[in-house]
Amino acid sequence: MSDEPAATDMPDSVSATSRQWQDFLAKVDTLLPADHVITDLPRRIALSTDASFYSKTPKLVVRIPSADSMRAFLALAFECGIPVTFRAAGTSLSGQAISDSVLVLLTRDWTDSNITDNGNLITLQPGIIGAAANRLLAPYDRKIGPDPASINTCKIGGIAANNASGMCCGVKDNSYHTLNAMHIIFADGSDVDTACERSVARFRETHAALLNDIQRLCNDIRTNSALCKKIRHLYRLKNTMGYGVNALLDFDDPLDVLTHLMIGSEGTLGFIASITYRTVPLPKARQSGLYLFPSARLACEYIPSLAALNVDAVELMDTRALRSVAGLLAPFYQLPIADGAVALLIDVGAEDIATLDATLTQIHAAFADTTDVVPMCALTSDPVTITALWQIRKGLFPAVGAVRETGTTVIIEDVAFPLSELADGLDALTLLFDKHGYDEAIIFGHALDGNVHFVFTQRFDTAEDISRYDAFMQDVGRLVTGTFNGTLKAEHGTGRNMAPFLQAQWGADGVAIMARIKSLVDPTGILNPGVIINSDPNAHLTDLKSMPAVNDAVDKCIECGFCEPQCPSLHYTLSPRQRIALMRRQHELPVADRAQIDEAFTHLGVDSCAATGMCATTCPVGINTGEWIKSIRRTETSRHTTASLTATHFGGASAIARFSLSAAHTVAGLTGNQAIASFSAKVHSLTGGKTPVWYPAVPKGAPGHLPAGAPTSKKVVYVPACPNRIFGPADTLRPLPEVITSLLNKAGLEVLYPDALSSLCCGQPWESKGYTEQAAKKRAQWQEHILLASENGRWPVITDASPCISQMHHSEGPETLDITDFLLAQVVPHLILSPLETPVMLHVTCSSSKRDKGHALRQLAAACTRQLIEPEDIPCCGFAGDKGLFEPGLNAAALATLKSQIPSACTWAVSDSRTCEIGLTHHSGLTYRHIAYLLDEVSRPRDAAHNKEASDQND
16 A cells, blocks of 8 residues: 555556456355345446436445445455445535446444543444434534535435535534544555554554655645645635645644545545544524625625624525525515525524624624615524524525426536635626526525535536536636636535546646545555546546436436435335436436336335335425326226225225234134244245235234213214224234223213224325325215214314325315324323333324424323433334335335334333334334323323213223
């Protein structure tokens, strides 16, 4: 690793011979489990994209589960000369997480963390999502410094490797400046953990030559006064263009230099196996406000004074940006946005209210000097308003994506100008948009740092399209580096799209230093070749991503990956982004390959999709990929007859299902659970997944009778959902209708049931499979019967499964209420609760999340226990109606981390959907049950007379 070829010898790409590949693949098979090695074309194409506008199909994809495996794998790749690229969440915007060689993904094993020094330090493995790290730190009133807009999706490995910053991070709190220690694995499999004295001592001995070379590099650069001046200037701005050569000036120990060079190196120097951050405090007091200025120039005049007050953030939005989010802006400002106007979103935090008030006084005084500043929303501490204000800012990028033409891609670039020249820079950028015809382009960004993003849409269908983009980027390069001496990449990383402009930014001396860094640390160039160091002047114009139409429901997808943490099939088959990418990319393939992908997509894309729509909850443009998948399922006409028969004869079908469930338990009692489970799995496999699997958590059939209570003047119509009429309770538990009736009786409510209950269903089983006609008929039948039972809406109507509510919202007539809402609002006030002291596990179902973000269910559960535990990495259980019985791998993948998160003292686990509870029980070892069981357990009637009446009835 200490050999130092000349900078001109450093290859932009590395290719392996056929023999090298064969040797490599043979050894990979002995190194990793088969399910960690992906060679099939459909999945390789699905993984060919990150969030950028580039795409490369990897020859091989591997999932690495540990640091030991990573060391061994890299040593093998180094030995065979095989290029590798690391990907964490794949939210990279500059093409730095794609490869046509080997793509390395992390398994879910990379999520260890350790908080020390009372929260001042946190050690994180690279697979932890940024927002999850902040949740770990929340009890300490601290957070990590970087706060990228993608923090709910991007992972620590990507945050550090790209030096991602964000809205409030600035320069001082980024990964570079808050780095405390790092575990690095290098290209040859060697490593160093700077938090371990023994590891450091060993590395200093084994890699003395490398450290000496880095020391010489530091000495060389410090004698180049012009380059030193450039470095100091560019790193006073936000800058992620090229390697972090400021480390060569900031540190004297070459090991410190090396670790800081890893920040922003985009996987080209090594793999970050863990990082320890110095954390930053959360503000104890905070206010946000939105102010409109008639021009960018006037707005920019206020920014230096706001910076001097140490406000946390000042986000600038130009005229077109504000107009693009008119809907979000409407609650605060209804007038048309005048040409040239810009807004500043100001966020101020402090350690205490007195300090905050002092800062606010100065801000108000500055704005009081002019009538040109219009407070669209004056600074406020109201958390709801603050959230709404920041949603305006966060909605800018999606706003462009939502209105783009099909076939175009959304490009977001970020540059930084010296703050004193920000207004001129904004004007110059706007002129470039006009010159090149990007009429839809918007500008917004982190004004405190002179850092602005610009977003526009682009086609790459023709040579003219590509030439237009190239001409624009050449002009941007000259403008930023030449006219303003700014930075071409402020926080999104160099990647492939800015690599050709590295010399424009840094000059020949700067690029030579960076090439020496690459050759010292990765002498054979196998780590992410072509990224950062790339002499091809057209690298930004190659491997451009095609965006053909696939389906109206998903054509607005910008392939950002924000959907992926919500998707239960992410670690099983494909995520929503990957499903869409696969079908888009297949258009470029030969006919034979397209046929292969179509065949594979039946399982990878259609059958294994939960279709719950959770992806839409975090999608910037609101895409529900499940709707697309259900439209595909509707084309499977062979199943329509069966769907119609079950809908028409649902009562009989339900009876058969109850009998079959009970019969299975009887057989299991005779043969043993394992025997019938194995038999059902074999039949399931032989029938191609057409028959369900069985396991002990699948309950017996539900009893046919329903409980009744004493007549009272207050009544409620109760429609037990079909899952609770088909699946019985877990052993030893009362049927759910009995429990709910008990709770309703405690509140003095008489329970009514609609006629023909056995035939009623909300339609969800048909809707989820794409049979919309049958689903609509079942909803209509439901509405017809509850209209009668409720005496034309006189009495409230409730049901006990959260998925039913999402279906019934499409219907006219009496509203069907979710039992959780009803219990919380109409029953709990009539009860005395004795909350449990022991922990309770909670699973918020997809339907509850989409309906009210799980608020009612959480509130009800919190009233029943003092220790509520909700795994935040399981937004969907993957059971998806009956899919857990027909696609058990989906449920298993979604709940893989559940069991490890259950405290030893926990005996209660609750949710609000019977089918979800089956899978949760199977994979946790705890009996998950409806929240009503817990409420009934911890409650007694508030009315003493009711207590006496109940006692008399029992006697």
